[in-house]
Every structure is written in C-alpha cells, then in structure tokens.
Amino acid sequence: MAARQDAQQADVPAICKSCEARQDSLCGALNARQLAELAKASSRHEVPAGTELPDDATYSNLLSGVVKLTRNLPDGRQQIVGFHFAPDFLGRPFDAKRQIRAEALTNVRLCSFPRAIVDRMTGEAPELGRLLLKHALNELDEARDWMAALGRKTASEKVASFLLMVARNMDPARHPASPISFDLPLTRADIADFLGLTIETVSREFSRLRSDGAIHIVNKRQISLASLAQLEERCGD
Amino acid sequence: MAARQDAQQADVPAICKSCEARQDSLCGALNARQLAELAKASSRHEVPAGTELPDDATYSNLLSGVVKLTRNLPDGRQQIVGFHFAPDFLGRPFDAKRQIRAEALTNVRLCSFPRAIVDRMTGEAPELGRLLLKHALNELDEARDWMAALGRKTASEKVASFLLMVARNMDPARHPASPISFDLPLTRADIADFLGLTIETVSREFSRLRSDGAIHIVNKRQISLASLAQLEERCGD
DNA sequence: CGACCACTTGAACTATCTCAAGGACCGTGG
DNA sequence: CCACGGTCCTTGAGATAGTTCAAGTGGTCG
Numbered sequence: 001m002a003a004r005q006d007a008q009q010a011d012v013p014a015i016c017k018s019c020e021a022r023q024d025s026l027c028g029a030l031n032a033r034q035l036a037e038l039a040k041a042s043s044r045h046e047v048p049a050g051t052e053l054p055d056d057a058t059y060s061n062l063l064s065g066v067v068k069l070t071r072n073l074p075d076g077r078q079q080i081v082g083f084h085f086a087p088d089f090l091g092r093p094f095d096a097k098r099q100i101r102a103e104a105l106t107n108v109r110l111c112s113f114p115r116a117i118v119d120r121m122t123g124e125a126p127e128l129g130r131l132l133l134k135h136a137l138n139e140l141d142e143a144r145d146w147m148a149a150l151g152r153k154t155a156s157e158k159v160a161s162f163l164l165m166v167a168r169n170m171d172p173a174r175h176p177a178s179p180i181s182f183d184l185p186l187t188r189a190d191i192a193d194f195l196g197l198t199i200e201t202v203s204r205e206f207s208r209l210r211s212d213g214a215i216h217i218v219n220k221r222q223i224s225l226a227s228l229a230q231l232e233e234r235c236g237d
Numbered sequence: 238m239a240a241r242q243d244a245q246q247a248d249v250p251a252i253c254k255s256c257e258a259r260q261d262s263l264c265g266a267l268n269a270r271q272l273a274e275l276a277k278a279s280s281r282h283e284v285p286a287g288t289e290l291p292d293d294a295t296y297s298n299l300l301s302g303v304v305k306l307t308r309n310l311p312d313g314r315q316q317i318v319g320f321h322f323a324p325d326f327l328g329r330p331f332d333a334k335r336q337i338r339a340e341a342l343t344n345v346r347l348c349s350f351p352r353a354i355v356d357r358m359t360g361e362a363p364e365l366g367r368l369l370l371k372h373a374l375n376e377l378d379e380a381r382d383w384m385a386a387l388g389r390k391t392a393s394e395k396v397a398s399f400l401l402m403v404a405r406n407m408d409p410a411r412h413p414a415s416p417i418s419f420d421l422p423l424t425r426a427d428i429a430d431f432l433g434l435t436i437e438t439v440s441r442e443f444s445r446l447r448s449d450g451a452i453h454i455v456n457k458r459q460i461s462l463a464s465l466a467q468l469e470e471r472c473g474d
Numbered sequence: 475c476g477a478c479c480a481c482t483t484g485a486a487c488t489a490t491c492t493c494a495a496g497g498a499c500c501g502t503g504g
Numbered sequence: 505c506c507a508c509g510g511t512c513c514t515t516g517a518g519a520t521a522g523t524t525c526a527a528g529t530g531g532t533c534g
Contacts, residue, residue: 071385073474079385094371098378122363129366130359134331136373141335143380148308148316150387151433155522188481196388201522203482220481220531237310392490425513435491440514457498457513 013039021061021087021111026118026135029127041117046109053102057115059091065108066185070101070193080194081146082139085169089135093119105185149236150196157236158195159205163215163223164231181224209234250276258298258324258348263355263372266364278354283346290339294352296328302345303422307338307430317431318383319376322406326372330356342422386473387433394473395432396442400452400460401468418461446471 011032016022016039027035044063047053053060053067067084081100084090090102090110122129149161170182184191188199188206195202209215214231216224225231248269253259253276264272281300284290290297290304304321318337321327327339327347359366386398407419421428425436425443432439446452451468453461462468 069381071381073385073389075473077389077473079388081381081384092374094374096374096378098382100381122367126360126363126366129363129370133366133370133373136370136377137329137331137333140373140377140380141333143377143384144306144308144318144337145335147318147380147384147387148310150384151316151430152310152314193388198523199481200483200524204522207482236312236314424511436513437492437515438490441490444514 011036015039015042015044019061019111020063021089024087025061025089026059026128026131027061029125029131030121031125034121034125038113038117038121042111042113044109044111046107047104049104049106049108051104051108053090053104053108053110055092055096055100055102058112059089059115059118060110060112062086062088062090063109063111065104065106067102067108068105068186068190068194070103071098072101078193079196080190082143083169083194091115091118093122093132093136105190146194153236155195155197155201156205156208156234158197159191159202159209160214160231160234161236162191162195163209163225164228164235167225167228167231179224179226180228181218181222184221184223248273252276252279252281256298256348257300258326261324262298262326263296263365263368264298266362266368267358268362271358271362275350275354275358279348279350281346281348283344284341286341286343286345288341288345290327290341290345290347292329292333292337292339295349296326296352296355297347297349299323299325299327300346300348302341302343304339304345305342305423305427305431307340308335309338315430316433317427319380320406320431328352328355330359330369342427383431390473392432392434392438393442393445393471395434396428396439396446397451397468397471398473399428399432400446400462401465401472404462404465404468416461416463417465418455418459421458421460 013036016027016035019025019027022028027038030038049065062084064086066086067090068080069082069084071079071081073079083105084102086109118128122132149158153161166184167180167182170185171180186194188202191197192199192202206215206217210217214226214234216226218224250273253264253272256262256264259265264275267275286302299321301323303323304327305317306319306321308316308318310316320342321339323346355365359369386395390398403421404417404419407422408417423431425439428434429436429439443452443454447454451463451471453463455461
C-alpha cells in the first residue's frame with residue numbers, strides 16, 4: 001500500500017517520520033523546513049499516571065495515553081471539562097481567564113515544543129493558525145455536547161454516553177461493528193466528576209448496564225461492549 | 238477625551254465609524270482597505286425576537302440584542318449552550334459536526350458579511366485569524382465554566398451565577414459597585430433550559446433570592462440586584 | 475497477615491421534579 | 505368599559521432520581 005507521498009518526504013526529520021501524531025497534530029500543517037526547525041526544538045518526555053501537566057510555556061503532541069482537564073470550585077467540588085486521547089494536541093494559545101488543570105490519567109508520552117516557536121510559526125504559516133482554530137472549535141463542540149448531557153440527560157444516559165465516547169477514542173480505527181474491549185483509563189471517581197454524579201451512582205449504573213447485558217465488566221477497569229448500537233440506544237441521542 | 242486615534246481614521250467607512258461593535262469585533266483586526274471592502278459587502282438587518290438565525294453562509298456582528306444557542310436531544314429535551322450579547326461576533330468558521338441552533342431572544346440588529354470574504358481575509362490578515370481563535374477560546378472557556386456549574390452546582394448557585402453572568406453582559410461598562418437593574422432577555426423556560434433545571438425550580442429560586450433580599454423582582458422580567466457582591470457569595474465560586 | 479484502596483451494594487434521605495391549581499398581565503373583541 | 509382566552513409565572517403537595525451514609529467485598533502491596 002503506497003503511503004501518502006510527500007514531495008518533501010526526504011527532508012522530514014527522522015523522529016517525525018515515525019510519529020504517531022504526525023498528520024493529525026499541528027505538525028501536519030507545517031512544511032519540511034518548519035518541521036525540521038520545530039523538531040530541533042522539540043523534546044519527548046514520558047510522565048507517569050497522576051502527574052499534573054504544568055500549564056507552562058509549551059505545546060505538546062500527546063503521543064500516547066489519556067489526559068483529563070479539570071475545573072474546581074473553591075470548596076473542592078470538581079468537574080472534569082474534557083479529555084485528550086492520543087493522538088491529540090495539548091496546549092492553549094493566549095492566556096486563559098480561568099485556571100484549568102491538566103493531569104495524566106495514564107502514563108503519557110509527549111512531544112513538546114516551546115510556545116514561542118509555535119506562536120511565531122502561526123504568523124508565517126496561515127495553515128497552522130487555521131488548524132489551531134479548527135482544533136479549538138472541535139473542543140468547543142465537544143464541550144457543548146457535554147453541556148447538553150450534564151444538563152439534560154439521566155444518570156444512565158450519561159454513563160452510556162461516556163462509555164461510547166471512551167470507546168470511540170481509545171481505538172478510533174476499529175471497525176464500527178466489531179465488539180469492543182478496553183481498559184478504562186479513569187477511576188469511578190473521575191467518571192463521576194466528569195458526569196456530574198457521585199461514584200455510587202456511577203457504580204450502580206455500571207452494574208445495571210452489566211445485568212442488562214449491554215456491557216461486560218471483566219475486571220473493574222476492563223470493560224467490553226457487546227456492540228456500540230446497544231449503547232447508542234441508551235445514550236439519549 | 239481623545240478617542241483612540243487610528244492612522245487610517247479618515248479612510249474608515251462612514252458606517253463603521255459609528256459601529257457599536259467595531260473594536261471588539263473582527264473588524265478591529267482589519268486595516269482600512271480591508272474594512273472598506275468588507276463594509277461594501279456587508280448588510281445590516283434587524284430581526285424580531287424569536288427569529289431563528291439561519292446557520293448559513295454568513296458571519297455577523299451583533300450590534301444590539303441577545304442571541305441564544307441551543308442543542309436539542311432527539312426527544313425534545315433542550316439545552317442552551319451559550320449566549321451572545323452585543324457587541325459580539327456570530328458565526329462559525331468551518332463546518333460543525335453538531336447542529337446548534339441560534340435564535341434571537343430580543344430584537345436584534347446584525348451586520349452580516351458573506352462567509353467567503355471573511356475566509357479569504359483570514360488568509361491575508363493573520364491578525365484576523367488570531368482574533369477568531371481568541372474568540373473561539375473564549376467561548377470554550379465559558380462553555381467549560383458552565384459545564385462545572387451544570388455538573389456541580391446546586392440550583393440556587395446556578396441561578397445566582399446566571400444572574401451575575403447576565404448582569405455582567407447586559408452593561409459591561411457599568412461601575413462594578415453600583416446597583417444594577419436590567420430586563421432579563423429570557424423567559425423562565427429559557428433560564429431552565431440553560432441551567433439544566435425546570436421552570437418551577439427556577440421560579441422558586443428567584444422567589445427565594447427575593448425574600449432573602451439579594452434581588453428585587455420589579456416586573457417578572459425586570460430584575461434589580463442589590464449588589465454584585467451579595468450574589469457572588471451565593472454563586473459557588 | 476493486615477492495611478489500604480477502589481469499588482459495590484443497601485437503606486435512608488433530600489434536592490429537584492412532576493403534577494396541579496391559581497394569579498398576573500395583555501391583547502382582542504364585544 | 506368589561507369579559508375572554510392566552511401566555512408566563514408562582515406556589516403547593518406529592519413523587520422520585522440521585523445523594524448520603526454505612527457496611528462489605530476483593531484485590532494489591534508491604
């Protein structure tokens with residue numbers, strides 16, 4: 001199978017050629033020269049689950065793993081406002097009014113770039129700015145979908161929607177009709193903080209889905225879904 | 238008081254000079270030539286409250302009035318996912334995965350531009366792309382704030398937060414300490430659809446805020462707030 | 475082995491919803 | 505001028521989805 005050929009293929013930095021995130025990430029919007037410059041300034045890290053990713057002066061491609069974004073109320077109540085699944089792009093252009101914390105849910109591999117370089121390149125490469133805008137609008141769409149879920153869905157619809165979302169992101173390339181099995185990268189507490197529920201309610205809804213035959217709970221974290229269709233009926237949309 | 242001087246002031250189209258949205262909207266990122274071109278292609282409309290704004294091939298500055306954005310579940314449940322208060326910018330670059338409807342809550346005046354022209358200008362004026370990105374990120378921050386409210390706040394915190402948000406947007410220029418009075422541009426049903434509550438609960442929380450002296454309900458829609466500080470204590474953050 | 479952590483399950487509780495009735499306002503038509 | 509119906513809002517009483525509190529399970533790690 002001939003891979004998508006790039007006229008400048010030969011000039012692409014070696015490390016980028018095998019990059020899992022390459023075409024989907026912001027790197028896909030760069031030409032070979034820019035990619036080379038960015039690669040030179042980039043650094044790869046692996047951070048263990050539970051690490052808070054500092055909201056510092058870097059952008060990163062998420063090569064593998066899952067990251068949660070949280071907003072906290074001052075009394076400690078917590079809401080997860082989004083996730084990043086590999087391959088995705090992390091990092092917020094400009095300053096945010098509101099503090100949002102990012103934390104690795106699993107072990108995570110990152111390819112990070114100094115903010116200054118990317119910001120300069122957005123001036124030179126309009127395609128890059130376009131891509132950042134598209135990315136932000138995607139996140140906005142997702143946030144609004146979850147607003148509808150948080151405001152208007154029942155607990156069991158929320159849990160079904162959540163499982164569908166995770167299934168779609170954990171292995172996006174899978175065949176839509178095939179059975180699905182994955183390790184949940186979240187604790188029940190995280191799921192509760194995302195869905196605006198308590199851990200007890202989440203647990204009860206898992207049990208209910210299991211006894212109804214919609215899911216199979218192998219080992220607390222490992223879930224298999226009989227079929228996406230069965231969950232789609234229960235997710236409220 | 239000397240207004241902010243623009244080197245090209247003399248070339249700015251007459252209609253734009255007096256525009257309420259000018260500096261805050263996307264027009265603030267254009268030079269005089271671009272502004273002139275855009276002004277030539279622009280058209281002003283006034284639409285009455287209740288009109289659905291078609292998600293068509295236009296961008297618009299919202300010169301006056303308030304617009305709601307809604308997401309619907311297939312069984313009719315509705316969630317309001319955002320508002321636009323004048324002066325704000327309406328219109329979504331690229332295609333959205335999800336259908337979101339926009340509807341005028343009050344009479345609304347718009348200055349609309351053909352999508353094609355703006356899209357072309359983003360290629361020519363990096364500042365414009367930057368501004369669109371900033372705008373999208375602002376909306377994302379707001380959506381995430383409301384995710385936290387929907388998921389983790391009590392009914393009375395939600396209503397207090399909502400009143401604060403409206404107060405801050407209806408007359409952003411007001412002195413922060415002064416008493417505030419405004420006409421709510423929403424029905425109780427709209428408020429409920431925004432906060433993930435029922436109209437009865439919204440009504441009860443209004444009554445409670447009134448009997449606690451936090452607000453004064455002049456005429457169902459017309460609300461006056463004793464002080465922002467008093468509501469801020471009740472809003473949960 | 476014991477302690478701990480994440481999770482499950484049950485039982486009682488409560489914030490919010492549902493259902494129902496009534497009040498205030500408003501335009502229309504007599 | 506009043507009667508009428510309509511829409512929006514308020515208030516009460518009972519129902520319920522989801523929470524809180526509490527006990528128990530199972531796996532893991534020192």
